[in-house]
Amino acid sequence: MSRAEPLSLLPLELEGVAFRHRGQTLLHPLDLRLERNGKTLIMGPNGAGKSLLMRICHGLLSPTAGTVRWRGGGATPDTIRRRQAMVFQRPVLLRRSALANVRHALGAQGVPRRERARRADEAMEQFGLQAIAHRPARVLSGGEQQRLALARAWALRPEILFMDEPTAALDPAAIRAVEEAVDAFHHNGTCIVMSTHDLGQARRLADDVVFLVNGTLVERSPVQQFFEAPRSAQAAAFVRGDLVW
Numbered sequence: 001m002s003r004a005e006p007l008s009l010l011p012l013e014l015e016g017v018a019f020r021h022r023g024q025t026l027l028h029p030l031d032l033r034l035e036r037n038g039k040t041l042i043m044g045p046n047g048a049g050k051s052l053l054m055r056i057c058h059g060l061l062s063p064t065a066g067t068v069r070w071r072g073g074g075a076t077p078d079t080i081r082r083r084q085a086m087v088f089q090r091p092v093l094l095r096r097s098a099l100a101n102v103r104h105a106l107g108a109q110g111v112p113r114r115e116r117a118r119r120a121d122e123a124m125e126q127f128g129l130q131a132i133a134h135r136p137a138r139v140l141s142g143g144e145q146q147r148l149a150l151a152r153a154w155a156l157r158p159e160i161l162f163m164d165e166p167t168a169a170l171d172p173a174a175i176r177a178v179e180e181a182v183d184a185f186h187h188n189g190t191c192i193v194m195s196t197h198d199l200g201q202a203r204r205l206a207d208d209v210v211f212l213v214n215g216t217l218v219e220r221s222p223v224q225q226f227f228e229a230p231r232s233a234q235a236a237a238f239v240r241g242d243l244v245w
């Protein structure tokens with residue numbers, strides 16, 4: 001990363017990770033390894049378990065079976081918390097200015113006050129938010145809020161960024177801004193893990209695709225293979241636009 005901090009988190013390894021709720025298996029045991037510099041797109045029909053999987057990876061949810069291991073088990077809980085970020089379909093923003101939201105996130109991560117201001121300004125500039133930096137975050141448009149969520153993640157300099165359908169509610173220009181942000185993060189060495197329903201977007205962005213159906217990881221393939229010669233009949237049907245469940 002140009003914005004150098006020692007890499008200390010990846011790879012992320014999931015082994016036998018499953019999630020059950022009220023006697024129902026929502027995620028069947030799965031193994032997954034995410035490496036530095038990857039751009040992994042998570043795809044699958046509604047309710048497949050994409051968000052669940054990302055929330056488990058990010059640590060928002062504990063799996064009911066299996067293990068989530070960062071850097072072979074060698075990363076400290078503090079590093080695990082500080083060196084990753086997540087962006088959601090609807091940004092979760094505090095009731096304060098756009099800029100203050102970014103500064104607050106840096107403060108929560110223990111970044112010294114002077115550096116907070118510098119990094120927050122840099123992030124606002126990176127995402128073209130300077131003109132609206134002092135507006136209350138919650139009055140911003142959907143697209144502006146998503147750019148702010150990205151700026152906040154950018155300021156944190158994550159090693160891995162989880163994005164849960166970040167463009168689902170956006171217009172084409174805002175979608176392009178998010179896709180450019182994905183490239184910028186990736187260029188800076190951040191590993192991207194993102195869910196989308198947009199096949200074109202997956203083709204544009206992915207190195208590889210993790211395909212889930214009904215809580216089962218059906219296939220993980222390099223992007224070209226996923227779209228042109230998927231290994232599973234379910235992925236082939238999904239790519240054709242046929243319903244699968």
Ligand SMILES: Nc1ncnc2c1ncn2[C@@H]1O[C@H](COP(=O)(O)OP(=O)(O)OP(=O)(O)O)[C@@H](O)[C@H]1O
Pocket residue numbers: 021026044045046047048049050051052053061
């Ligand atoms: N914390 C939770 N506790 C219990 N059930 C949950 C929890 N989170 C999600 N679920 C259920 O798990 C299933 C998978 O949900 P998830 O949100 O991961 O799907 P998804 O693939 O992201 O779907 P979509 O494409 O519709 O966003 C759903 O049936 C959902 O209701």
